[in-house]
Amino acid sequence: MRQLTATALDTAKILGASYADIRIIETRAQDINVKNGSIGGIGDHYDMGFGVRVIADGAWGFASSNNVAKKEIEDVTTQAVRIAKASARLKTADVRLAPEPVYVDRWQTPYVIDPFKVSIEDKLALLYRIDKILRKDKRIGVASGSLSFLAEHQWLATSEGTFIDQKLLRSGGGYSATAVKDGEAQIRSYPASFRGQYATMGWELINSLKFEDHAERVRDEAVALLTAPQCPSGKTDLILNGHQLALQIHESVGHPSELDRVIGMEANYAGTSFATLEKLGKFKYGSEIVNLVADGTVPTGLATIGYDDDGVRAQRWHIVKNGIFSGYQTNREVAHVCGDERSRGCCRADGWSNIPMVRNNNLSLMPGDWKFEDLIADTKRGIYMLTNKSWSIDQMRLNFQFGTEIAYEIKNGKLGRIFKNPTYQGITPEFWGSCDAICNEDYWMLWGVPSCGKGQPGQMAEMSHGAAPARFRNVTVGIVK
Amino acid sequence: MLTRQQAKKICDKILKYSRAAQTEVTLHDSDSALTRFAKNTIIQNVASKGISLSVRVIIGKGAGRASTDCIDDASIKTMVERAIAQAKAERGAVQIPPMAGPQKYRAIESFIDATAAHTPEAKADAVSYIARKCREANIECAGTYSTDISAIALANSKGMFAYQPSTRAEFGVTVLTEDSAGWAEGAHKDCTKIDTRRLSDIAYDKAIKGRNPQPISAGEYAVVLEPAAVTDFLMYMARGFSAQAMQDGTSFLVGRMGKKLLGENITIVDDAYDADNTGMPFDFEGMPRQSLVLVEKGVPAHLVYDLKSAKKDKVKTTGHGLPQPNTAGGMPLNMLVEPGDSSLEEMIKSTKRGLLVTHFHYTNLAERREVVLTGMTRDGLFLIENGEVTKPVKNMRFTESTLRALSNVELISKDRIYAQAFFGGGFLVPAMKITKFNFSSETKF
Numbered sequence: 001m002r003q004l005t006a007t008a009l010d011t012a013k014i015l016g017a018s019y020a021d022i023r024i025i026e027t028r029a030q031d032i033n034v035k036n037g038s039i040g041g042i043g044d045h046y047d048m049g050f051g052v053r054v055i056a057d058g059a060w061g062f063a064s065s066n067n068v069a070k071k072e073i074e075d076v077t078t079q080a081v082r083i084a085k086a087s088a089r090l091k092t093a094d095v096r097l098a099p100e101p102v103y104v105d106r107w108q109t110p111y112v113i114d115p116f117k118v119s120i121e122d123k124l125a126l127l128y129r130i131d132k133i134l135r136k137d138k139r140i141g142v143a144s145g146s147l148s149f150l151a152e153h154q155w156l157a158t159s160e161g162t163f164i165d166q167k168l169l170r171s172g173g174g175y176s177a178t179a180v181k182d183g184e185a186q187i188r189s190y191p192a193s194f195r196g197q198y199a200t201m202g203w204e205l206i207n208s209l210k211f212e213d214h215a216e217r218v219r220d221e222a223v224a225l226l227t228a229p230q231c232p233s234g235k236t237d238l239i240l241n242g243h244q245l246a247l248q249i250h251e252s253v254g255h256p257s258e259l260d261r262v263i264g265m266e267a268n269y270a271g272t273s274f275a276t277l278e279k280l281g282k283f284k285y286g287s288e289i290v291n292l293v294a295d296g297t298v299p300t301g302l303a304t305i306g307y308d309d310d311g312v313r314a315q316r317w318h319i320v321k322n323g324i325f326s327g328y329q330t331n332r333e334v335a336h337v338c339g340d341e342r343s344r345g346c347c348r349a350d351g352w353s354n355i356p357m358v359r360n361n362n363l364s365l366m367p368g369d370w371k372f373e374d375l376i377a378d379t380k381r382g383i384y385m386l387t388n389k390s391w392s393i394d395q396m397r398l399n400f401q402f403g404t405e406i407a408y409e410i411k412n413g414k415l416g417r418i419f420k421n422p423t424y425q426g427i428t429p430e431f432w433g434s435c436d437a438i439c440n441e442d443y444w445m446l447w448g449v450p451s452c453g454k455g456q457p458g459q460m461a462e463m464s465h466g467a468a469p470a471r472f473r474n475v476t477v478g479i480v481k
Numbered sequence: 482m483l484t485r486q487q488a489k490k491i492c493d494k495i496l497k498y499s500r501a502a503q504t505e506v507t508l509h510d511s512d513s514a515l516t517r518f519a520k521n522t523i524i525q526n527v528a529s530k531g532i533s534l535s536v537r538v539i540i541g542k543g544a545g546r547a548s549t550d551c552i553d554d555a556s557i558k559t560m561v562e563r564a565i566a567q568a569k570a571e572r573g574a575v576q577i578p579p580m581a582g583p584q585k586y587r588a589i590e591s592f593i594d595a596t597a598a599h600t601p602e603a604k605a606d607a608v609s610y611i612a613r614k615c616r617e618a619n620i621e622c623a624g625t626y627s628t629d630i631s632a633i634a635l636a637n638s639k640g641m642f643a644y645q646p647s648t649r650a651e652f653g654v655t656v657l658t659e660d661s662a663g664w665a666e667g668a669h670k671d672c673t674k675i676d677t678r679r680l681s682d683i684a685y686d687k688a689i690k691g692r693n694p695q696p697i698s699a700g701e702y703a704v705v706l707e708p709a710a711v712t713d714f715l716m717y718m719a720r721g722f723s724a725q726a727m728q729d730g731t732s733f734l735v736g737r738m739g740k741k742l743l744g745e746n747i748t749i750v751d752d753a754y755d756a757d758n759t760g761m762p763f764d765f766e767g768m769p770r771q772s773l774v775l776v777e778k779g780v781p782a783h784l785v786y787d788l789k790s791a792k793k794d795k796v797k798t799t800g801h802g803l804p805q806p807n808t809a810g811g812m813p814l815n816m817l818v819e820p821g822d823s824s825l826e827e828m829i830k831s832t833k834r835g836l837l838v839t840h841f842h843y844t845n846l847a848e849r850r851e852v853v854l855t856g857m858t859r860d861g862l863f864l865i866e867n868g869e870v871t872k873p874v875k876n877m878r879f880t881e882s883t884l885r886a887l888s889n890v891e892l893i894s895k896d897r898i899y900a901q902a903f904f905g906g907g908f909l910v911p912a913m914k915i916t917k918f919n920f921s922s923e924t925k926f
Contacts, residue, residue: 033808035808036729038577038806039543039544039571039806040806040808041806041807041808042544042546042567042571042806043535043546043547043548044546044547044548044560044564045549046547046549046551046559047533047550047551048550048551049531049550051529059523060524060525060526061526063527063528063529064527064529064530064531065529065530066530066531066532067531080528082601083528083601084526086526086600086601086604086605087516087523087526089523089605089609090518090521090605090608090609090612091523092521119570120566120567120571124570124571141729141730142729142730142731144808178729180729180730180731180735182735182736183730183732183733183735183850184850185730185731185850263520264519264520264623264657265519265520265623266519267519267655268517268519268623268624268625268653268655268664270843271859272657274925354527355525355527357525390845390846390855391845392843392855392856393843394843394857394859394876394924395857395876396924396926398924398925399876399922399923399925401847401855401878401880401921401922421847421848423847425878425921427924427925453904456515456625456627457515457625457627458905476922479847479855479922
C-alpha cells in the first residue's frame with residue numbers, strides 16, 4: 001500500500017499541489033432482511049477503490065476510481081490537480097489547514113465475534129424465529145427483521161507524512177411489526193426504528209439485544225395502537241425516551257454545530273445554522289442541566305475512530321456545557337474560523353468515491369440524577385413519547401417537529417393509556433431551555449444513527465448519540481394537522 | 482462508458498461463473514462530476530468513476546444477492562459464490578417468481594453527447610457568473626453543477642439482456658442576503674437545455690425581493706406553489722401506488738381504488754417515456770416498463786407491480802420492479818402531474834390573500850392514512866394580496882394532508898419542470914394554486 005499511496009503523493013507534488021492525500025479503502029458489507037416469512041432483502045458487497053484530494057493553486061480538487069493500480073492512481077491524481085486548478089479561478093482565499101502532528105499508526109475497532117464469520121444460516125434462523133412470533137397475530141400486516149454488518153479497512157497517506165492503517169467494524173439489527181386494519185397502519189419496533197440499533201461492535205451486539213425477549217410486546221403494542229386514541233393537541237410536559245432524544249440531539253444540536261454548515265458550505269442543500277460564531281461561549285442553548293458532549297473516542301460509537309480522514313486524532317469536547325454553547329464540530333479546513341488551533345477530528349467521507357467533509361461526531365446528552373420511575377411520579381400531567389418515527393427541522397435548525405411510534409399519557413405521576421401518531425414541535429433553544437430533569441446513567445444508552453445524509457453529492461455517515469430519558473416543560477404536542 | 486457490446490461481454494462472463502438454476506446480473510457504469518460552490522467560491526470539485534456489479538441467484542425457494550465494484554475475475558467469482566451460499570442457506574416459505582426471458586423494449590434517447598463532454602472548466606464558468614454578481618452586491622451564493630454519465634445493463638441466464646446509457650446535468654443555486662434567500666434549479670439529460678444564467682438570476686431576484694421579511698401568523702392560507710413545492714407530495718404518495726403496499730395493508734389507497742379521492746383536475750401518470758422525464762425502458766427485473774395512469778381525474782386508477790406482487794394478484798407485471806429481493810415491491814419512479822392551462826401569473830392575480838411558495842424543506846410524513854406531511858417553506862415566501870405579491874414574509878412550517886391539498890387545487894399551470902424532492906427522486910410537476918393549506922407554526926427567519 002505504501003508504494004501505491006506514494007504514487008499519488010509524488011504525482012501531486014510534481015504537478016504543483018501544495019497538499020495531497022489518498023485514501024485506499026476496502027469494504028465488505030452484508031445486509032439481510034426477512035419480511036413476512038421470506039427474504040425481503042439480501043446483499044453481500046465487496047469493493048475497493050481510492051480517492052485523491054489535493055490542494056493546488058490554493059483550492060481543493062478530488063477524484064476517485066475503483067481501479068487500484070499505479071497508472072490509474074497517476075491519472076486520477078492528475079485529474080484531481082486539474083480540477084483544483086479549475087476551482088482556483090474563483091477562489092477568494094487559499095484553503096488553510098489547521099496544523100496536526102504527523103502520525104504513523106494503526107487502529108481498529110475492538111470486537112469479540114466477527115459477524116462475517118457467523119453463518120448466513122444462523123442469521124436467517126434468528127430473523128425467521130422473530131418473524132414467526134410477530135406474525136402470530138393476523139392483524140400484523142408486515143413483520144420485518146434486519147441484520148447489517150460493515151467492515152472497512154482504510155489506508156490514509158498524506159503529503160505531510162501521515163500514514164494511518166485503520167479498520168472499522170459495525171453491526172446492527174432490529175425488527176418491526178406493522179399492524180393494519182381498514183387502511184390504518186401502526187408500527188412498533190425493537191430495539192429502535194429504521195432497522196434497529198447499530199454500534200461499532202461485532203456479533204456480540206446482536207446477542208446483547210436479545211431480540212426474542214421483546215417480540216411479543218412489540219407485536220401486541222402495534223396491534224393496540226390500531227385502536228388507541230389520537231395523541232391530544234396542546235401544551236404539556238413531555239418526557240422523551242433515549243432513542244427519540246438521540247434524534248433530537250442529532251437534528252437540533254449535532255447539525256447546527258457543524259462549523260462548515262455555520263459558515264455557509266451546506267447552504268444550497270440542508271441549510272445553515274442559527275449557532276453563529278458570535279454565540280460561541282455566550283449563548284444559552286439549554287437549561288443549566290444540559291451538557292452535550294461530542295466524543296470520537298467513546299466505545300461502540302458509530303463515529304468512534306482512531307483518526308479521521310484528515311488524519312486528526314479522535315477527541316472529546318463539549319458542544320454545550322451547563323447550558324451554554326461551547327464548541328463546534330470541525331475539520332482541518334474550518335477549525336480556524338472559530339479560533340480553534342486544531343481540528344476536532346470530524347472529517348469523514350462516505351467511502352473512497354466521496355470527498356471528506358465535516359460530519360456529526362458521536363454527540364451525547366450527559367446523564368442526570370433521576371430514576372425513571374421517580375421522574376414519572378414527579379410529573380403531574382404529561383406525555384411520554386418513545387421511538388422516533390418522523391423528523392423535520394428548518395434550514396437554520398430552529399423550528400422542528402418530531403413524531404414517535406407510541407406515547408403514554410402521564411396523569412398524577414402514573415403512566416396511563418397509549419396514544420397513536422404522537423408528535424411534538426418546538427424551537428431549538430426554547431426546547432432545550434425547558435429541560436428540567438434527566439435520568440441517571442442507569443438509563444443512559446448510546447443509540448446508533450446509521451444513515452445521516454449531508455453534502456452534494458449526497459453522502460451517508462454514521463454516528464451515535466447517547467441519552468437517558470429527560471423531561472421538557474410545556475411543549476406543544478399533537479400537531480398532525 | 483461501456484458500450485452495449487462491452488457490457489454484454491462482462492454480463493455473459495459473470496453468468497458463466499454461476500451454477501445456480503437462475504442467475505441475473507446487473508451492471509452499472511458511472512462517471513460523474515460535481516462542482517460545489519458556497520460563499521461565492523468553489524469549495525468542492527469532485528469526479529468519480531467506476532463499475533458496480535451485482536448478481537442475484539435463485540436456487541429453489543432461496544435467493545441470494547452479492548455485489549462488488551472490483552471487476553477482476555477473482556472478485557467476480559467470489560461475488561457469485563457468496564450469492565449462491567446465501568440462496569442455499571435460505572429456507573423461505575414463498576416461491577420466488579422465475580426470472581423472465583428475452584424482452585422487447587421501447588427506445589428512449591437519454592444519452593446526450595454535450596452532457597458527456599461537459600468539463601470542470603465549463604462548470605466553473607457557469608458558477609463564476611453568479612459568484613461575481615453576488616460579490617458585487619456583497620451577498621453570497623451557494624449551489625452545485627453536476628453531470629452524470631451512466632450505463633445500466635441487466636442480463637439473466639434465460640437470455641434476457643437490457644442496456645440503457647444516459648446522461649444527466651443538474652444546476653442548483655441559492656443566493657443569500659443577511660436575512661433572505663432565493664433559489665432555483667434545473668435538471669435535464671441535455672446540459673444545453675439548462676440556462677444557468679437564467680436560473681442564477683431567478684435565485685438572485687428572489688433573494689433581493691425577500692429582504693426584510695415580515696412576521697406572519699400560522700394558519701390556513703390559499704397558496705400558490707411553484708413547481709418545486711409540489712414534488713414532495715408526489716414523493717410521499719409514490720409508495721402508496723405499490724401493489725405490494727396494498728397487499729401488505731399499508732398503502733394509503735386501501736379501500737380507495739376506483740373512488741374519488743383527489744380533485745377532478747388531478748391526473749397523475751407514471752411515464753418514463755416523456756421527453757422531459759428521465760427514465761429507463763425496463764425495470765430492475767428486465768421487464769418492459771409501462772406507462773400507467775395512477776390517478777385519473779382524482780380517482781386512483783392503477784397500481785404498479787413487480788413480478789412477485791403481480792403473481793399474488795394474478796395479473797401481469799407493469800415493469801416497475803426494483804432490484805430483487807426487496808421489501809417495497811414495484812415503485813413508480815417517473816411520476817408526473819398532467820398540466821393544466823393556467824400560469825403562475827394568473828394564479829397570483831386570482832388570489833385575494835395567500836402565499837407564494839418557492840419550495841419546501843425537510844418534508845416528512847406525519848401521518849400515513851391521509852398522507853399528512855410536515856415541512857418548512859424555504860428560499861422565498863411572499864404574501865399575495867389582491868392579486869399582487871406585496872411583501873416577503875418569514876418562513877413557516879406547514880402540516881397538511883396531501884389528499885386534502887390535492888382536493889383543493891383551483892388552478893394548475895400548463896408549464897412543468899422536472900424538480901427533485903428533498904429526500905431524492907424527481908418528478909415532472911406544474912405549479913398549483915391550492916385554496917386551503919395549513920401552516921402550523923412559525924420560525925424566526
